[in-house]
Amino acid sequence: MSQVLIQTHGLSKVYDRGSEQIVAVDKVDFELRAGDFVSFVGPSGSGKTTLLHLLGCLDTPSSGDLNVAGTPIFQNGKSLSERQLTGIRRDLFGYVFQKFYLIPTLTVKENILLPFAFHKRAENALDVLELAQRLGLSHRLTHLPKELSGGEMQRVAIARAMINQPKIILADEPTGNLDSKRSTEIADILADLNKSAGLTIILVTHNPQLAAKAGRIIELRDGRIV
Ligand SMILES: Nc1ncnc2c1ncn2[C@@H]1O[C@H](COP(=O)(O)OP(=O)(O)OP(=O)(O)O)[C@@H](O)[C@H]1O
Numbered sequence: 001m002s003q004v005l006i007q008t009h010g011l012s013k014v015y016d017r018g019s020e021q022i023v024a025v026d027k028v029d030f031e032l033r034a035g036d037f038v039s040f041v042g043p044s045g046s047g048k049t050t051l052l053h054l055l056g057c058l059d060t061p062s063s064g065d066l067n068v069a070g071t072p073i074f075q076n077g078k079s080l081s082e083r084q085l086t087g088i089r090r091d092l093f094g095y096v097f098q099k100f101y102l103i104p105t106l107t108v109k110e111n112i113l114l115p116f117a118f119h120k121r122a123e124n125a126l127d128v129l130e131l132a133q134r135l136g137l138s139h140r141l142t143h144l145p146k147e148l149s150g151g152e153m154q155r156v157a158i159a160r161a162m163i164n165q166p167k168i169i170l171a172d173e174p175t176g177n178l179d180s181k182r183s184t185e186i187a188d189i190l191a192d193l194n195k196s197a198g199l200t201i202i203l204v205t206h207n208p209q210l211a212a213k214a215g216r217i218i219e220l221r222d223g224r225i226v
C-alpha cells in the first residue's frame, strides 16, 4: 500500500457569527494516499473550500485531528506553530486556485519560479524548461500573463504549484474561470500528471466532467461526506 499522506478524524470547522453558528465542515474522516486523485463535489456552501483549506493547512479547524505525511498538524486541540505550518505548506503542498494569482509584471518563467523568491530550497526544483514543455508552455516562457489565454494562465499556475515537487496538489475550482474547451484541457493535464508523474491531487469542482477524471469522487453536503 502507498504512503498515507493525509488523515483526518472528526475534522470540523465552525464559524461563529454572533447568534448564529455555521458548521462549514462537520466531523470529516478522510484518508489520502500517495498517488491518489480525489475530487470533492457538492453544492455551493457545502464546505468544499473550507475543507480544502483545512487539509492544506491554510486554515485552523475548530476541532478534530489532521495528520499530514506522518506529522500531527492538529491534535487534541493543539496546533503546530505558525513557523512549522509555513514549512509544511511550502514543502508538502502546491496550491492552484480559480483566480490564477499570477504576478502581472513577471514573465511566465519568473512566475513559475516564484516560490524560490521566498526561500532557497532549489535542490527540489524541477527543470523549468521540462515542466513548461510538459504543460505546453515552452513557447510562452518570456511572455507576460496578460499575453496569455485563461487556459495558459492556469497552466502557469499549475507549473508554479509543481516546481518545488510538492507531495500534494490542491486545486480549488481550477477551471472556474475557463470555457469548457479550456476546462477539459486543464482536467486532462491534471489526470495525466496523476497517471504519468504519480502526482497526488485533491480537486474541488462544480464541474462533473472534471470531477470524473479523478479516481475517487467524494460528495459533500452541509459539511459532511455523503
Ligand atoms: N469566513 C467565513 N465566515 C463565516 N462563514 C463562512 C466563512 N467561510 C465560509 N463560510 C460558510 O461556510 C459554509 C461553507 O463554505 P465553503 O466556502 O466551504 O463552501 P463551498 O462548498 O466551497 O461553496 P462554493 O461551491 O460556493 O465555493 C458556507 O455556509 C459559508 O457561508
Ligand SMILES: [Mg+2]
Pocket: 048, 049, 050
Ligand atoms: Mg468554494
